Amino acid sequence: MLGICRGRRKFLAASLALLFIPALTWLYLSAANFSVKPLPLSPLEPQSSTLVGGAGERQALELRVREVEEENRALRRELSQPPRNPTHTNHHGNGRHGNQSHAPVVREGSRHGEAPKGAATGNSSDCVSQPVVDKCETIHMAIVCAGYNASRDVVTLVKSVLFHRRNPLHFHFITDSIAQQILASLFRTWMVPAVRVDFYDADELKSEVSWIPNKHYSGIYGLMKLVLTKTLPSDLQKVIVLDTDITFATDIAELWAVFHKFKGQQVLGLVENQSDWYLGNLWKNHRPWPALGRGFNTGVILLLLDRLRKLRWEQMWRLTAERELMSMLSTSLADQDIFNAVIKQNPFLVHQLPCFWNVQLSDHTRSEKCYKDVSDLKVIHWNSPKKLRVKNKHVEFFRNLYLTFLEYDGNLLRRELFGCPSETDHNSENLQKTLLELDEDDPCYEFRRERFTVHRTHLYFLHYEYEPSADQSDVTLVAQLSMDRKSVVQLDMANTKKALVVPAFETLRYRLSYPKSKAELLSQLDMGTLFTFRYHVWTKGHAPTNFAKWRTATTPYRVQWEADFEPYVMVRRDCPEYDRRFVGFGWNKVAHIMELDAQEYEFVVLPNAYMIHMPHAPSFDITKFRSNEQYRVCLKTLKEEFQQNMSRRYGFAALKYMTAENNS
Secondary structure (H helix, E strand, O other): OHHHHHHHHHHHHHHHHHHHHHHHHHHHHHOOOOOOOOOOOOOOOOOOOOOOOOHHHHHHHHHHHHHHHHHHHHHHHHHOOOOOOOOOOOOOOOOOOOOOOOOEEEEEOOOOOOOOOOOOOOOOOOOOEEEEEEOOOOEEEEEEEOHHHHHHHHHHHHHHHHHHOOOOEEEEEEEOHHHHHHHHHHHHHHOOOOEEEEEEEHHHHHHHHOOOOEOOOOHHHHHHHHHHHHHOOOOOOEEEEEOOOEEEOOOHHHHHHHHHHOOOOOOEEEEEOOOOHHHOOOOOOOOOOOOOOOOEEEEEEEEEHHHHHHOOHHHHHHHHHHHHHHHHOOEOOOHHHHHHHHHHHOHHHEEEEOHHHOEEOOOOOOHHHHOOOHHHOOEEEOOOOOHHHOOOOOHHHHHHHHHHHHHOOHHHHOOOOOOOOOOOOHHHHHHHHHHHOOOOOOOOHHHHHHHHOOOOOOOOOOOOOOOOOOOOOOOOOOOOOOOOOOHHHHOOOOOOOEEEEEOEEEOOOOOOOOOOOHHHHHHHHHHOOOEEOOOOOOHHHOHHHOHHHHHHOOOOEEEOOOOOOOOEEEOOOOOOOOOOOOOOOOOHHHHHHHHHHHOOOEEEEOOOOOEEEOOOOOOHHHHHHHHOHHHHHHHHHHHHHHHHHHHHHHHHHHHHHHHHHHHO
16 A cells, blocks of 8 residues: 555656646746746755856756756656566675575665765655665674673664564674673574574684774773674675664664665765764864764774775774874774774775764764654664763653663564574474464463473673682572571582571561661561561461571571472572473462472571561562452462372372362
8 A cells, every 4th residue: 555655646746747847947948037046956955045147057957957857758758667576686695694685675764865965964855765675685783792791781782673673684793702601592592583693702803903002991892893804704795783882773674775875995884973082172182093074983884894805904904003003002992993094094985874873872972963853763872981871962762762672571572574484493493383282272371381481591690700619519699698607518418408498587668777687687576677478468388487496596407398388498409490380470489399398308497597578569470360360260270280290200209289288
């Protein structure tokens, strides 16, 4: 329907033009002696306040009229021909990393074209259509990512790209060992269709750039974009290079289409730097690296790798860096300084992108000139060290956009690209096969489905320094515990099957002076500031801990399993896992403790350890449990199935669980 409407608009516009242009020509030629204001015949030509009178202006207008008439004759011939299917030839290779030719898709939209030279905002006319991007053409992105923080930031970038994309994607990550471990696990468990990920060891590249002194906070990794022609596969012909602090607000295919606009020896697509850094006027004696005008920002780069290799890019940037470092001594903005120095000497290399492809949110930038409306925004770049705390008139809007993707459920991005073949993912294939075997009419389908769902896993959310202990008694900390009393060693946890019970208490107050000792805790318990956990609503869950005995205990003591016992415990890594059928609220800890008891774990209460539960808003799942009868029915069904499984696995020993449940 959209195509039909556009076709009608084209036909109507063409018809009006065919009638209007000859009339305009006659009017001008017959009224040469009159002084009139010229009409702007192009949306890119500004209105002139000068009256027509000069011979040069007259000849220019006559020439423009003849050009428009010729365009309309061509349009008339095109309209007289029957419609035909568009075709597209890929000019950028067909190797393993090349682009496959499929049915082409023309993407059109407002302000997607390239800005006229010298335009302040970088936005073009609403009438410019996008170049062709094949429907199933793979879009390649290269990202340098090192360390814990960068691996967290890059996920927000990836989610913003996946949210808008309609094409297969291939991510090329240049990473250190930490980021590779994190991102490999993330993408393996994410299982997003039509997404491929390759990793390149950044440690092997350090020698290529370590000779360059760099003051930028990105360190040595901030220089590695210089060696992408050498790092990436030799048959990869073009790539979009992105910083980790980028957020996309549009389909990345629109940026990929800009490669078709490169002309001559243009090999770099860059947005002008939006600060005054390279103008050298920020402070007294400020001496930046050489740049063309304001210079260019390298947070978003379009690289034509095949042409760069032919131009001997490696030799070009190295010679430039060596020459400039003789006087500059070090880089201030990492690779960006060297890119700009090369462009200063070779301006023909750069294809200037409209500034909405890299809206730079650092202090005192001209970024506000890149957009007039939300629809103008394409790529947001948090290139200030302050990141989300940067000063900008519209920073609240940008911050909310970033936080939307930060908190967005990545599982919702596991959507197929219909009509585009993709590599077979056997894990995903097996998962889909298992899910198809489930009965979708089962009222408890969502519970059963969740048991087989593979959840996206992001390892090592925060930075840590880890050194293995000499006695092999390492502990994974999963709650707030005091580790200065190592019961783990005293109770020989490494060689025995024990579950150390940490007594749990709670307060109904949002502010609490946390007790620094057992004596302080007992005092608050006596005053009513603290209670034993779930004292008012579910005493059975922690009653077997025997809080009366704990008050005076000085050594660990053993307790027995009872129905509905769900303490917080510390166990060895090789203990039974949680049963995946219990998701949300209800019976996850109960089932786990029951399994530990069936495998003959001893429950030992620690006499000097404790934890306190703080009040918080009810979770989504407990709200469903309280308000949805079907939720409670399904939970009861799953409990019965779990107990039946226990009977099959443990035989006669499991009868006590059935009996205890019936008596509770």
